[in-house]
Amino acid sequence: MLRQVAIRASAAARSAAGPAAAAQRRHLAEAAVAADKLHFNFLLPGGAIQKDAAVDMVLVPASSGVMGILPRHAPTVAQLRPGVVEVHADGAKEKYFVSSGFAFVHKERTDVCAVAAAPLADLDAAAVTQGVADAQAAMAAAKNDTEKAEAQIGLDTYTAMRSALAMA
Known part of the structure; x- marks a missing residue:
C-alpha cells in the first residue's frame, strides 16, 4: 500500500512539474550518458x-x-x-x-x-617480412652509432608490425 502511494505521489509530482522538469531530467540523463x-x-x-x-x-x-x-x-x-x-x-x-x-x-x-x-x-605481411630482413641487414652493415640506431629503430618497428599481424 505504501508503495502504491509513493508511485502515485511520484507521478503526480512529475506531471505537476511540467515540461520544464521533464526537459531537465532528459538533459541530466544525456549528461550521464556523455560522462560514460x-x-x-x-x-x-x-x-x-x-x-x-x-x-x-x-x-x-x-x-x-x-x-x-x-x-x-x-x-x-x-x-x-x-x-x-x-x-x-x-x-x-x-x-x-x-x-x-x-x-x-x-x-x-x-x-x-x-x-x-x-x-x-592495411599492413602487408610480405612487406613487413621484407622490412624485418632489410632492417636486420642494415643492422649488420652499420658502420657507426648513427647507422646502428637507425637500423635498430627500423628493426623495432617492423618487429612490432609482425607481432601485431600475428595477433590480428
Whole structure:
C-alpha cells in the first residue's frame, strides 16, 4: 500500500512539474550518458584520424606496457612505442598500427598523437617480412652509432608490425 502511494505521489509530482522538469531530467540523463564516454582525438602530423569522437575505451602501446584508457582516467602522459592502438566504441573495435608518439590523458579528453599510423588491416605481411630482413641487414652493415640506431629503430618497428599481424 505504501508503495502504491509513493508511485502515485511520484507521478503526480512529475506531471505537476511540467515540461520544464521533464526537459531537465532528459538533459541530466544525456549528461550521464556523455560522462560514460571518452572524448578522443587521434592525431597525426598531417591531420586527424578521429576528432572529438565519443568512445568507450582506448588501448595504447605505452613504453611501460599496454595502457587502457577509460572515461574519467587519471591525467597522464605516456610515450608510445611501436604497436597497436585499439579504439573501442559502441561494440566495435578499430585497430591502428602506430610507430611512436605520445598519449595525453586530460580531465575531459584523451589525445593520441602519433608520428605515423595506419589501419592494421592495411599492413602487408610480405612487406613487413621484407622490412624485418632489410632492417636486420642494415643492422649488420652499420658502420657507426648513427647507422646502428637507425637500423635498430627500423628493426623495432617492423618487429612490432609482425607481432601485431600475428595477433590480428
